[in-house]
Amino acid sequence: MSKDLKSYETLSTYSSASSDYAVASEEFWGFISDDTVSQLDLRPGDRVLDFCCGPGPMTIRAAERVGPTGAVEGVDILEEMLDITRRRAHERGLGQVTVRRGDVDNLPDGDGSYDVVNCSLGIYFAQDMARTLAAFWSYVRPGGKLAITTIGRRLFEPVLPVFFEACQAEQPGMGTYLPWIRTEDPEVVRALLDEAGVTDAVVTSSETAMPLRTPGAWWPVVHGSGLRRLEVELGATAEARVRQRCEEWIAEHHVTEINVGAVRAIATKKAVRGTSPAQEGLSAGSNRGENRAQ
């Protein structure tokens, strides 16, 4: 594992952030799953596997698309996240959702039976990202899709540099390593997919301006995101000062939105030679009662 990744302490960060992340995932991060779902052409009856599902923004949206004849499995390393996804699916009457604990660093080979395998905002936590991507690919049926979404450059600009500066002022030398910088470059994502044997991926990047309605709206973003590790490290008194510094700066500079960049890769697995699209769907275990033109 990279030394920097080890220093991040992914599990304690997301374990303590789980319920705040769940709120932020509805109010802030959900647009990433909306965008992904809109690009996947999910159909009733499809089978979807959602790695690093967290509180389930993509799991729930995919389940709504595939309907009761489909199936969506959410996989996460943290039980706290799985509990939230399970509860949300139950509240919405989505019996087609199941969740299970799994570690993307230790996945068994897949059976090539899923119509769509997704991982949103999670691949950068893997120790060996190419190996994990190859494992994801093994779960995709011929003709099925792999979708990977990561965070792009200029995240939370213009406020994040001010936050970092305020953290450093409190704790000089404080590490501000954040795992998503590993994949913020679309070319890095493409190279990792190539290394994993995932061919012909379409890699795109986009930037969205997210509203920051008041200066106080910044802190829930810190609280319910991977930035929480820095907040925890600061301790309550320093945290209050950093928060105040950020809010003052946002007010002084009349900041009303922050940037969120995303890098998305979607790859379709090639048909097995000599197999018709109809046979692919059936032989690979798809339970969709129709053929999809590839």
Ligand SMILES: C[S@@+](CC[C@H](N)C(=O)[O-])C[C@H]1O[C@@H](n2cnc3c(N)ncnc32)[C@H](O)[C@@H]1O
């Ligand atoms: C930033 S959240 C993303 C959640 C969700 N996919 C979304 O789009 O909002 C990252 C998730 O990855 C999970 N995670 C981190 N390392 C993991 C691992 N090695 N195996 C499985 N899940 C992991 C965390 O528990 C967390 O729920």
